[in-house]
Amino acid sequence: MPPYDDWNRIDEEEEELQDASHLESKKDVILFCIDCSESMLELREDPVYENVQTCHAYAALDAAMQIQKKKVIVGPNDAVGILLFNTTRKAETSRNQGSEIKRNCFVYQPIAPLSAPKIQELIQLLDAFREDPEDLRNNFPPMTDGKRVAMGDVFTSCNWVLRDGAPKTASKRVFLITDEDDPYSGPGSKQLVNSARTTLIDLTQSGVTVEPFFISTAEKPFDVSKFYSSVLLPNNLVDEDDIDQDDPSVLPESISISRIEDLLAQMRFHEVPKRAQFSIPFEIADGFTIGVKGYGLVTEQKKGAYKYFVDLGERMEVATVRTVYIDEDRQAEVDKTKMVYGMDVGATADDDDDTGGTRVVQPGQRPFYTAEDIRSFRTLGREPGVKLLGFKDRSELLFEDNIKHSQFIYPDEMTFAGSKRTFSALLKSMVKKKNMGLVLALTRRNASPTFCALLPQEEKVDEAGWTDPAGFHLIPLPFADDIRAAPLEKGFRASAEVKDAARAWIDKLSVKNGAYPPDSYPNPALAFHNAQLQATAFGEEFDPDSFENLTDPKVDMIHKRAGKLLEAWKIAVENDESSFSAPSAEAPKATKRKADVDISEAEIRSRYADGELKKLTVEQLKTFLKSKGEPSSGRKSDLMERVEEYLTSK
Known part of the structure; x- marks a missing residue:
């Protein structure tokens, strides 16, 4: 990616005529809806660290924290909230929580713009769990005796939280995280399924997308056909009347059924919302x-835009940039609605100065257009x-x-x-x-x-x-x-032996499945920039040596897999007697060709007779005058006058 060298560049005013609204991304709002049941808080061995215990609820909160830390850099205007369900923590103790939140649902973080203190509070909660694995259970006690909150109440609570905290024009999503594939069994389950589906439809009709993340383990595989295939809405072009509700294949494409250690990786794929242009x-x-x-x-991900701040001593205030047009005669600001646009019509035919310029016209002769006229030229009406x-x-x-x-x-x-x-x-x-x-x-x-x-x-x-x-x-x-036609040139062709030798090491180093997953390789320049900003925002020490560039080639693995094949291919190229082989002699160095400025006196006289003397370049005029012993300094108009005097005198 090229360096971002134009941070201080202010766009020209004519850019205002372009409609850039499609580039202004709407705010993204994510509500993490995390299950806090007994199974989610059950302690188990951490798959990464030895002698360390973890739980599914901790992994879900950690994933929420990681995404917030990333969004505070790449999407500072977005908002995030966390809703916990299947917990007995009283709603009255929650902060900024309305009375409409259903029982056994708790708003840990209300919908609010991203901020470093808010994320640091979540980090402290996770650090406390590392010191005491019972901390999450003590803070958010789970419901006992197999009781669970109705999913209809969960979706209703999500709707209320988003309604109170999310902007109307924002893209709103709910990340549903649970490990229970059959929350309701026994009598009355059909009524609960219908209630959950009805409330989910109400949620989606208000512009909210539900993206589920189901946690599956070897001991407890997740079966979507037990409950969620009947609740979650399809996300394809098939009409709902033609859908078989018992078919689990109609679940949204965004659904991810994975192991708990893959939860964060799966979330990152769905982190950026699909925003219509x-x-x-x-x-x-x-x-x-x-x-x-x-x-x-x-699209190209660029470094975030910066802002100007004014130090007022006790606080820092954002300084806004504003462009103002001033009438020099009246020394007053010009009303933009009264401004018209005129066009430059190029240099005059008899302009003696080769520096260019605009044609001088009489007042009232220049074409003027309003902003609406300019738009009509572009859109053709x-x-x-x-x-x-x-x-x-x-x-x-x-x-x-x-x-x-x-x-x-x-x-x-x-x-x-x-x-x-x-x-x-x-x-x-x-x-x-x-x-x-x-x-x-x-x-x-x-x-x-x-x-x-x-x-x-x-x-x-x-x-x-x-x-x-x-x-x-x-x-x-x-x-x-x-479009324009490209020159066709005959290329060098390798022999069959060289092709076979090259194909051998290419097959060894080919990407699996023949596909390149861009989400697995972040831009190293952006990632390094964002890592430094993140460390500064959270008061952490940044270690440049700890930064990992995933785009660095794995040289050792390349040599291990195809080192001998590469050597064989190199020998085959050297022994190839076809025209493909490189010449043994050192190629001559390329030299810059000097522009042809020589011109005969006959051609000069012919141009003068046709009135086309101005089409000659300055260098050609100077070369001709030098050859005749005449002065060759000055502007093009001076050179043309000397040439005309010489031609008329001879």
């Missing part, structure tokens, strides 16, 4: 429109949306047509009713016919319309459990000005 109408035909949301699949123009065979989409990052669109049922059903029917039809769509897309109000390919994607599940969602890839297609 745009929400626009999709016009399939005249008068036939559905709603879609667009998501960016690839169109409103944001996607319009389907037709279909083509998928084979007509070439690799070189993909010149920009594509976006992924998904139906938006909240905008137009029936969008999900129509979107699914269009997707299935295009997949069946192996077609792609051709659309005209305007994703932002101040962007330019672009022709895009609409490439369908079916839902797929691989062996590792990851799912490719169903939807369309919106691939921007190039205009004629965006």
Whole structure:
């Protein structure tokens, strides 16, 4: 990643004409909903450290702490809360907790912006458990005799906590962590299941997503078919009427059933919310429109923006940056609404100065435009949306047509009713016919319309459990000005022996499953920067030697696996008699070619007769004057005058 050298750069004012609202990420709110039952507080041997005891509740709280520590750097405007259930700790002793929280539910951390003191308090709780393994049980006593809180009450409490503390425009999620796969058995269980599903639907309709993390161990495997397959909502393009409620395969893709030591790793995959970059109408035909949301699949994570602070002695205040335009004549601030925009129209044809400039025009002749005019130039008068123009065979989409990052669109049922059903029917039809769509897309109000390919994607599940969602890839297609032909040159071709020798060590060093998991390799520059900020924020000592760069190649393993094969390949390259082999003689060093400034007197006279003397470069004019013994200093206009005097005098 290139260094971030422009921290102090202030964008030019014309950037205000661009609509950057899609880049401004909404606040993310996560509520950790952690089970504190007997099984979650049961002490067991730590899988990492010897002679150390741990429990599932400690691992869940530790995962919540780790994610908060990371978010305080990469998402300081986000908010996090912790709700514990199946505990007998009285609700009256909770802090900032409303009276509507259900019994045996306890708000340990209410929804609030991230802060170092709040995280340090959680760290102290975890440190106390390390010193006394009974500390968590004493602080949050579990319910006894097999009693448990109804999951409907848990979802209702989550709804109230998020309603009171989360902003309305934020993306709200609940991380449900439990190890109990059958919380209710016996008479009345069906009623509890229906109640839990009903309250969960109410929760999701208020804009909250529930992402479960089920803890499974060898002694107690987690079976989702006992309870949660009937409660959790599906997250695919299938209509709820067509879903078999007894089929556990309809659970959300985000569900993770794993060992307790994998809990934090699983949470990190779901830490960043899926934030839509745009929400626009999709016009399939005249008068036939559905709603879609667009998501960016690839983005660059950069260092966080800094702020200016003013030291007022007792406190530090944030200094805001504001750009003001001043009228020089009146020495007063200019009203932005009354400003118009004029265009530079280039240098004049008879301009003697080669330094450039703008054409001098009479007052009233320069074209002026309002901000609305500028927007209309960009959008061609169109409103944001996607319009389907037709279909083509998928084979007509070439690799070189993909010149920009594509976006992924998904139906938006909240905008137009029936969008999900129509979107699914269009997707299935295009997949069946192996077609792609051709659309005209305007994703932002101040962007330019672009022709895009609409490439369908079916839902797929691989062996590792990851799912490719169903939807369309919106691939921007190039205009004629965006592409140019590359020169075709014949490359060197290796012999079959060299290819076989190279294939041997490549096969030994190939990545498993042929896939690269980017979540497993954080950007080392960002990670090192964030680690220092985190240590400073929490008053910890930072040890640079302890930082681990996961992108460093494992040289020892490479030599162990393919060292001999690499040596054999190197020998094969050296003995290759084809043109692929490198020449034994040392290649000449590249030298910078000097620009051709020599020009004959006949050509100079021809240019002068045609009135094209100004098209000559300054160096060519100076070279000609030097050859004739004339002075060669001054600007281009002076040089042209001397050349004209010489040509007219001879």
